[in-house]
Each structure stands twice: as structure tokens, then as C-alpha cells.
Amino acid sequence: MDDDQGLTAGRRPALRRRAAALLHRRPRLRLSLLLSAPLAWLVAGYLGALAAIFVTAFWTTDVFTGEVVRQFTLANFQTLVDEPVYRTVALRSLGVAAAVTVIDAVVGVPMALYMAKVAKPRHRPYLVIAILAPLWAAYLVKAYAWRVMLAEGGLVNEALKPFGLSGPGYGLTATVIVLAYLWLPYMILPVYTGLERLPDSLLDASGDLGARPLRTLRSVVLPLAFPALVAGSIFTFSLSLGDYITVKIVGGRRQLLGNVVYDNIGAANNLPFAAAVATIPVVVMLGYLAAARRTGALREL
Amino acid sequence: MWSTRTAIAAAATLAIGLTAAACGDSGDKATGAGQGGLTVPKVPMRQSLGQGEGQVNLVAWAGYAEDGSNDPKVDWVTPFEKQTGCKVNTKVAGTSDEMVTLMRTGEYDAVSASGDASLRLIASGTVAPVNTKLVPNYADVFAGLKTKPWNSVNGVPYGIPHGRGANLLMWRTDKVKAAPDSWGAVFDGNSPYKGKVTAYDSPIYIADAALYLMSARPELGIKNPYALDQKQFDAAVGLLKTQRGLVGEYWSDYTKEVQAFKSGDSVLGTTWQVIANLAQSEKAPVEVALPKEGATGWSDTWMVGAKAKHPDCAYKWMDWIVSPKANAQVAEWFGEAPANAKACAETSDKKFCDTFHATDETYFSKVHFWTTPIAQCLDGRKDVKCVDYSKWTQAWTTIKG
Numbered sequence: 001m002d003d004d005q006g007l008t009a010g011r012r013p014a015l016r017r018r019a020a021a022l023l024h025r026r027p028r029l030r031l032s033l034l035l036s037a038p039l040a041w042l043v044a045g046y047l048g049a050l051a052a053i054f055v056t057a058f059w060t061t062d063v064f065t066g067e068v069v070r071q072f073t074l075a076n077f078q079t080l081v082d083e084p085v086y087r088t089v090a091l092r093s094l095g096v097a098a099a100v101t102v103i104d105a106v107v108g109v110p111m112a113l114y115m116a117k118v119a120k121p122r123h124r125p126y127l128v129i130a131i132l133a134p135l136w137a138a139y140l141v142k143a144y145a146w147r148v149m150l151a152e153g154g155l156v157n158e159a160l161k162p163f164g165l166s167g168p169g170y171g172l173t174a175t176v177i178v179l180a181y182l183w184l185p186y187m188i189l190p191v192y193t194g195l196e197r198l199p200d201s202l203l204d205a206s207g208d209l210g211a212r213p214l215r216t217l218r219s220v221v222l223p224l225a226f227p228a229l230v231a232g233s234i235f236t237f238s239l240s241l242g243d244y245i246t247v248k249i250v251g252g253r254r255q256l257l258g259n260v261v262y263d264n265i266g267a268a269n270n271l272p273f274a275a276a277v278a279t280i281p282v283v284v285m286l287g288y289l290a291a292a293r294r295t296g297a298l299r300e301l
Numbered sequence: 302m303w304s305t306r307t308a309i310a311a312a313a314t315l316a317i318g319l320t321a322a323a324c325g326d327s328g329d330k331a332t333g334a335g336q337g338g339l340t341v342p343k344v345p346m347r348q349s350l351g352q353g354e355g356q357v358n359l360v361a362w363a364g365y366a367e368d369g370s371n372d373p374k375v376d377w378v379t380p381f382e383k384q385t386g387c388k389v390n391t392k393v394a395g396t397s398d399e400m401v402t403l404m405r406t407g408e409y410d411a412v413s414a415s416g417d418a419s420l421r422l423i424a425s426g427t428v429a430p431v432n433t434k435l436v437p438n439y440a441d442v443f444a445g446l447k448t449k450p451w452n453s454v455n456g457v458p459y460g461i462p463h464g465r466g467a468n469l470l471m472w473r474t475d476k477v478k479a480a481p482d483s484w485g486a487v488f489d490g491n492s493p494y495k496g497k498v499t500a501y502d503s504p505i506y507i508a509d510a511a512l513y514l515m516s517a518r519p520e521l522g523i524k525n526p527y528a529l530d531q532k533q534f535d536a537a538v539g540l541l542k543t544q545r546g547l548v549g550e551y552w553s554d555y556t557k558e559v560q561a562f563k564s565g566d567s568v569l570g571t572t573w574q575v576i577a578n579l580a581q582s583e584k585a586p587v588e589v590a591l592p593k594e595g596a597t598g599w600s601d602t603w604m605v606g607a608k609a610k611h612p613d614c615a616y617k618w619m620d621w622i623v624s625p626k627a628n629a630q631v632a633e634w635f636g637e638a639p640a641n642a643k644a645c646a647e648t649s650d651k652k653f654c655d656t657f658h659a660t661d662e663t664y665f666s667k668v669h670f671w672t673t674p675i676a677q678c679l680d681g682r683k684d685v686k687c688v689d690y691s692k693w694t695q696a697w698t699t700i701k702g
Binding site: 088169170260269 | 702
């Protein structure tokens with residue numbers, strides 16, 4: 001009895017020591033044990049959901065009862081290809097996402113440049129807070145605020161009246177404006193981080209070599225900030241591509257891909273077809289990410 | 302970091318998946334059960350009631366379960382909670398399709414389903430048959446509303462009738478010069494109100510176009526706006542595509558429509574009486590009318606979920622909402638004909654039941670109640686196939702463009 005207890009007590013620390021030694025010798029094993037929980041979450045919760053969408057896209061719904069029929073068919077993708085309306089909607093969504101990205105880049109880069117290189121370092125945290133502040137307000141509140149501003153007799157119309165102009169009303173233009181407003185911080189922040197890392201000495205060197213500020217901007221700042229810009233554009237592009245609420249609120253009679261997905265889930269109760277439509281933005285984003293990877297932008301995220 | 306190798310592997314997996322998909326059976330196996338041969342899943346009917354579970358989750362149309370938060374004077378939920386001890390949680394749905402989806406989650410106990418949702422709920426086994434003996438006020442419901450095709454199967458009631466009414470035409474009196482009396486006002490391609498017209502954002506709105514075509518193009522021979530053969534359906538869809546050019550926005554969110562009429566972004570379009578009431582209470586100069594062509598409409602039924610977690614409270618709610626006083630309140634607020642015959646004595650406006658033709662069956666023969674379109678024509682035609690609801694939903698996306 002006593003002997004046995006002594007043995008077990010002696011063995012246990014030995015086992016622990018050996019396990020520790022093993023983990024010390026094999027850093028890869030250590031890493032994989034450490035990462036297995038978050039990775040399992042990523043695979044099951046995130047990639048698993050994507051896989052589920054993809055599989056569902058090949059099923060159909062019983063027309064009358066709305067139950068999902070788990071039987072393989074390509075009918076959903078057939079409809080997507082055959083009906084020109086889905087092509088129109090997909091292209092419209094791409095156009096909106098591209099327009100929002102361009103507007104955010106044009107507005108965001110000067111702001112980020114000012115924050116990173118012109119403003120005094122002690123002011124920078126406050127500027128970052130100012131950029132982040134709109135994110136503290138709820139998305140719906142901001143969208144409805146724009147709905148009221150863009151309404152007939154709203155703020156936008158009243159402000160433009162003295163110039164003989166009128167606001168865009170509800171429609172695609174309004175959608176682009178509101179989305180560009182909503183996602184602007186997601187463009188500014190990565191570009192700001194990218195520019196902050198740019199050494200001032202490079203700018204001085206460029207000046208010493210006789211480059212004017214514009215030339216420095218074009219030949220030094222922009223090429224070095226480009227990956228950060230692409231990183232920001234991933235946010236603005238993907239967020240705009242999937243949006244369906246803003247367009248419902250200020251888009252007038254327009255619909256985007258997100259609305260088609262939403263209508264097929266919420267209204268038509270056709271989950272498989274919604275899944276088929278949802279694969280379009282996924283495929284577009286995979287292409288976009290592959291292209292962005294070439295610029296090294298994924299390292300900026 | 303996503304390496305090129307992983308990307309290629311992912312692409313290859315995708316390709317294999319697609320190939321496997323392409324090799325499989327690609328036949329469309331979706332089937333629609335007909336109304337005649339409707340097979341109903343066996344769901345047990347409740348035999349007795351207990352004390353109540355303390356709360357009840359409802360899916361309802363806007364204005365059906367008012368607790369005074371919209372208008373302090375309009376409240377029939379609080380007295381119910383006080384009397385029964387059942388706390389009411391209401392989820393407002395904008396369309397029938399949304400109601401079907403919500404009920405299928407199993408998280409709700411009762412729903413105020415319209416005729417275009419009720420049969421779908423019954424056929425999928427989402428709702429249970431209702432034991433009317435446990436609903437004392439059912440005795441006073443108009444005979445014209447009991448065991449109808451949209452609230453019963455083979456004589457077994459699946460719900461308690463709530464009320465009925467028509468989809469109306471609303472306009473801004475300051476912007477629309479002559480008061481319209483025809484649905485033509487929202488379909489006329491040369492309308493002076495281009496960009497300011499609004500329409501209901503649901504596939505069932507195709508029936509509104511079909512209803513207008515019944516009188517505008519009699520040669521199409523439409524008898525029932527929910528029984529359209531391919532030719533009639535194409536005509537209705539064509540009309541709606543013309544209308545798209547006039548539409549400023551489609552509505553399904555009633556607060557959005559109230560705001561749009563208030564600001565003047567919409568000046569003309571389809572509505573419910575309750576929306577007109579809300580807009581008028583917010584001082585928008587709007588007026589409503591039932592156009593000469595008649596209208597589409599609804600006949601709503603309270604149904605209890607098959608998997609309801611609070612069935613006792615659901616039954617108590619169903620009895621409450623058709624009790625004379627509550628039924629009169631909800632009918633007056635929403636602007637519809639009550640289901641309980643005794644409710645007519647309880648309305649604050651004594652002529653209310655006459656205004657809404659509560660007892661006038663000939664009037665309601667002009668209102669075409671929402672019904673789910675199915676392949677077997679609902680108007681009895683046997684020589685053609687009608688367009689079913691899934692085609693209606695797909696066409697609706699095409700109409701919006």
C-alpha cells in the first residue's frame with residue numbers, strides 16, 4: 001500500500017516534467033495545442049456556416065408548406081443564370097460597393113494623411129476618437145437620420161435650395177451617400193495606421209532631393225500607403241456588398257443582392273434560393289481578397 | 302495568412318463539389334399540395350385549459366395588439382394582462398410571408414394569420430386545430446366567418462376569426478388634385494405623380510394588379526385575382542413593371558409609409574386604414590377610399606402554434622381578442638369589420654359596423670380576401686394550370702428590377 005502510493009506520487013511529477021519537456025522541444029505541438037480551440041471555432045462556426053450555405057443552395061423548398069426539400073438540384077443556380085434580373089441586381093450591387101469604396105478612398109486618404117503626418121502627435125488620439133465616435137451610434141439610427149435629412153423638405157433639400165439645386169431623393173445615389181458615410185471610419189483607420197508607420201525621414205529625403213509635396217505624395221506616400229488603402233477598401237467593399245438595410249431605408253424602389261437574399265428568407269421563405277444568391281458576394285469577395293493579397297494588403301489588416 | 306496553395310486547394314474542392322453537383326439528379330422535386338387534396342399533418346387539439354403560463358408570444362399585424370404605447374387611449378393588452386396574468390410579447394410582422402417564417406421558428410404561441418398564410422401554416426403542421434369549446438366568445442362570431450376555406454380543413458376549425466377588411470387607396474389631399482376613385486390612379490403610365498406613388502412590397506400585391514385588370518381588361522377573363530393562368534399572370538406582371546416607373550418606394554414597414562406620406566415623398570398608393578389613422582394623428586393631410594373596382598383584402602384568423610410553449614395563455618388571448626369589447630376596440634383602431642356580432646354594440650362610433658359593412662355579405666363579395674395561389678385554379682377552372690405562389694415570389698423580384 002505505502003509502496004504503491006509512493007510510486008504514484010513519484011510518477012506524477014515525472015509525467016508532468018516529461019510533458020513539459022516534450023512541449024518545450026516541440027514548439028509546433030505547443031502552438032497547435034494552443035490554437036486548437038480558436039481554430040475549431042473558426043472551422044466549425046465560420047467555415048462550417050459557409051459550407052452550410054453552399055450545401056443549402058443545392059436544395060429546394062416545398063412551394064406550399066415552405067419546408068426545405070433536401071434533394072439535390074441545380075435549379076436555384078439555373079434560375080440565377082437564366083433570369084436577367086439577378087444579373088442586373090448583382091451588377092448594381094457591385095457598382096454601389098465600388099462607388100462607396102472610391103468615395104471613401106477619396107475622402108479618407110487626405111483625412112488619414114492629415115491625422116498621421118500633419119496634426120501634432122498629441123492631437124492624434126483625439127482625432128482617432130473623433131473618427132470612431134460615429135461608430136458608437138446605432139446603424140439604424142444613422143440610416144433613419146439620413147432618411148429624414150433626404151426627405152422632401154428635409155435638411156439636404158433646404159440646404160441646396162439657395163443654389164437652385166435639390167437633393168437626390170431616395171434612390172441609388174442616396175444609398176451610396178449613406179453607405180459611404182457609414183463605412184468611412186473603416187477606410188480611414190487602416191490608412192492612418194499605414195501612414196503612421198511611414199518614416200518621416202523618407203519624406204524629408206524626398207524633399208531634399210528636390211521633390212515638391214505633390215511629387216512626394218505621388219511617388220513616396222501613395223505607393224507605400226497603397227496596401228493600407230487596399231486593406232481599407234476590403235472593409236468598405238465587403239460591407240457595402242452585403243448591405244440591405246440602408247437601401248431599404250433610403251434606396252426608394254431599388255433592391256440590391258442583400259435585399260434579394262432577405263426577401264427570399266423573410267418573405268418567400270425560400271432558404272435554398274437565398275443561399276444560392278448569397279454565394280455571389282462570397283465568390284466576388286474571394287476574388288477581391290485574392291487580388292488584394294497580391295498587393296500585400298492582407299498584412300495591413 | 303492565406304497561402305497560394307490553400308487557395309488552390311479551396312478552388313479545387315469547390316470545383317469538385319460543383320462537378321459532383323452537376324452529375325447528380327437535377328430534377329425539380331418541389332411539389333405543391335392542392336386545396337382539394339390537402340393532406341394535413343396530425344396535430345393534437347387541446348382538450349382543457351390550465352391556469353396560464355404567465356406570458357404569451359404573439360405574431361401580429363401592426364395595430365392588433367395595442368398596449369397604449371402608440372396612443373395611450375388605445376389599449377386592450379393591459380386589461381388582458383391584468384385579468385389573466387399572461388404578459389403579452391408582440392412581434393409585429395409586415396407581410397404574411399414574414400408571419401409564416403416567424404411561426405416556423407416555434408418560438409411564438411399564436412399568430413393573426415391572413416388567408417394567404419393560414420393554409421400554408423396548416424399544411425406544414427405549424428399550427429394546431431383549435432378547440433372552439435375552450436373559446437366561449439366563438440359563439441358570437443359571425444356565421445359568415447366560421448369554418449371558411451382559409452381557417453378550417455374538412456370542417457375542423459384551425460383558428461378564431463378576428464376581423465376582415467379591404468386594402469385601401471390613400472392620397473395626400475394637398476398634392477393630389479382630384480380625389481381618385483379608381484386603382485387606375487396608381488397604374489396609369491402617364492401619372493402626374495411619377496416617383497411619388499407607393500405600393501405594397503409583397504408578391505401578393507400582384508393580385509391588386511390582377512384585380513384592376515378584371516375591369517380594365519375584361520377580355521383577359523380574370524374571375525379571381527388569386528387564380529391567374531400564365532397569360533393573365535403575365536398581363537398583371539406587365540402592368541406592375543409599368544408601375545415600377547411611377548413608384549417612389551415599396552413599403553412593407555408601416556412606420557416607413559407613415560413617414561413617407563407625412564414628408565410628401567409618397568402622395569398616392571395602397572394602404573391600410575390603420576396607417577391612414579396614424580398618418581392623420583401625426584397631422585398628415587391624407588384621405589383614404591375604397592376604389593370602384595373593389596379591392597383586395599384580408600380575413601384574419603388567430604391560430605395557435607403546434608409547438609406553443611404557452612398554449613393556455615394563447616387560448617385566453619384568442620378568447621379575449623374576440624370578446625365584444627376588445628374586438629370592437631381593435632376593429633375601430635385598425636379600421637376593419639369586427640368578427641364578433643356583439644362588438645357592434647361596443648364601438649365608440651355607433652355607425653362603425655355600418656361604415657365597415659360588418660354584417661353586409663354582399664359588400665364583402667366585392668373584396669377579394671388574400672389567398673395563397675396554388676397550381677389548381679381557385680376559381681374552379683380545370684382546363685388550365687394556374688401560377689403558384691413560388692412563381693409569384695420570383696416574379697416579384699423581377700418586377701422590382
